[in-house]
Amino acid sequence: MNAITRLPFLADVALSEGDDAAADDRFAIPEREGKRRRYRTIWISDIHLGTRGCNAKMLIDFLDSVDSDTMYLVGDIIDGWRLKKRFYWPAAHNDVVWRVMKRAKRGTRVVYIPGNHDEMFRQFTGMSFGGVEIRRKAIHETADGRKLLVLHGDEFDTIMLAHRWLAFVGDAAYTMLMRLNVVVNAVRQRLGLPYWSLSKMAKHKVKNAVSFISRFEEVVAHEAGTRGVDGVVCGHIHNAEMREIEGVAYYNDGDWVEGCTALVEHFDGRMEVLHWADEIALRTADEPARIAA
Ligand SMILES: [Mn+2]
Numbered sequence: 001m002n003a004i005t006r007l008p009f010l011a012d013v014a015l016s017e018g019d020d021a022a023a024d025d026r027f028a029i030p031e032r033e034g035k036r037r038r039y040r041t042i043w044i045s046d047i048h049l050g051t052r053g054c055n056a057k058m059l060i061d062f063l064d065s066v067d068s069d070t071m072y073l074v075g076d077i078i079d080g081w082r083l084k085k086r087f088y089w090p091a092a093h094n095d096v097v098w099r100v101m102k103r104a105k106r107g108t109r110v111v112y113i114p115g116n117h118d119e120m121f122r123q124f125t126g127m128s129f130g131g132v133e134i135r136r137k138a139i140h141e142t143a144d145g146r147k148l149l150v151l152h153g154d155e156f157d158t159i160m161l162a163h164r165w166l167a168f169v170g171d172a173a174y175t176m177l178m179r180l181n182v183v184v185n186a187v188r189q190r191l192g193l194p195y196w197s198l199s200k201m202a203k204h205k206v207k208n209a210v211s212f213i214s215r216f217e218e219v220v221a222h223e224a225g226t227r228g229v230d231g232v233v234c235g236h237i238h239n240a241e242m243r244e245i246e247g248v249a250y251y252n253d254g255d256w257v258e259g260c261t262a263l264v265e266h267f268d269g270r271m272e273v274l275h276w277a278d279e280i281a282l283r284t285a286d287e288p289a290r291i292a293a
Helices: 008-016 020-026 056-063 080-085 091-106 119-124 154-190 200-210 212-226 276-286 288-292
Strands: 037-044 066-073 109-112 132-134 138-141 147-150 231-234 241-245 248-252 261-265 271-275
Touching (some): 056 091, 056 276, 080 119, 119 132, 212 231, 212 241, 212 248, 241 271, 271 276
Parallel strands (some): 037 066, 066 109, 109 132, 231 248
Antiparallel strands (some): 037 261, 138 147, 241 248, 261 271
């Protein structure tokens, strides 16, 4: 049977219409009551539900602690690739899906932009399931009037492949430059000339080109810049970041496999990356009673 049609929550969606209590019963980890920190917008991605790497418990804690007007799921939410090979779906992974569905029902605008690992959901682009809108990409307008392009980021894989090749060539060129440097300076020394670093200037640039992450960020920001937006929000490379590149704001919401990070927009348009492991550590330091409970 198809791995996606086997996902238990899909069968439950039809049954759950207007039935909140039933949804509550489905939680293996009960939803935490109490006041939630509110943001204007939350972006999360690269959760990889259906894999052992997914940190679902940490994400559940996050979802039970925060709320927002809008929530973007920026791709690789469910790992269909891995599910096809080996079906793995613990209760906590269902809990994540149900929490998102419940949020949509409560009035949060939920926009789901499938990534490459959950590309099977891209065929539903333009449709809406239980209040969750499925989009290929989105334009988000911040409270301070900036337009941000929201996409997963695998759109740049082909360009990055070329860059990886370039980086490889660059690395070889750099190694050659270093060797040449030795020869050039041996000659210069014999001629009584002072040491002169041939590679010094190239060094920083080539090293930068070798770094996959920084190249990805530059490619994405550049592409967003050509589309006339003020910034871009993506995921895909599992590296949370916010920085300005060529006058374009680059945001990456990270992942819930290792980093456990989310990108949030405050009500004044200010952006922030939340590191949830740190937030939990702070909270448990404040309230030792909670750990005991
Ligand atoms: Mn991806």
